[in-house]
Amino acid sequence: MKEVWTKKWKKVLIWVSGYFSLIAYAIVGGYVIVKSEDDELKRTAKFAFIITLIFTALSAFLSIFNYCGSMATNYYGSGAYKFYSIANSIVGILRIIVFAAFVVITLILDPDFNPGKPFGFFCKKNEENSAETEEDYDAN
Helix, strand or coil: CCCCCCCHHHHHHHHHHHHHHHHHHHHHHHHHHHHHCCHHHHHHHHHHHCCCCCHHHHHHHHHEEEHHCCCCCCCCCCCCHHHHHHHHHHHHHHHHHHHHHHHHHHHHCCCCCCCCCCCCCCCCCCHHHHHHHHHHHHCC
């Protein structure tokens, strides 16, 4: 039976679920981490979890800041509310950019992209060169 979802589309689903909500990610990413046998998918799910937690923590901090500020009498006309409004917009835009970048990297740039490994798609092992190196080493 032909597999409907390729590894690339599974990674995209992990990133998209992380963008939509923490609950959607908990279902998709949790299933991948617990049930998947593919280590590359597990690394992608763990990395997406970290990114999702970072944006969730930023949103929670800004919400708490807004709720505490709303108890003041003149909060909605103050600089603190302007700060909250601008910071909330920046976090929202950054969230879109980050998740879109990882979806684009997963789909277009490199099929072997590994977010768990630093500079994973910049460093490729050239098997031809490594074989020549081993032969040269054995000859010396």
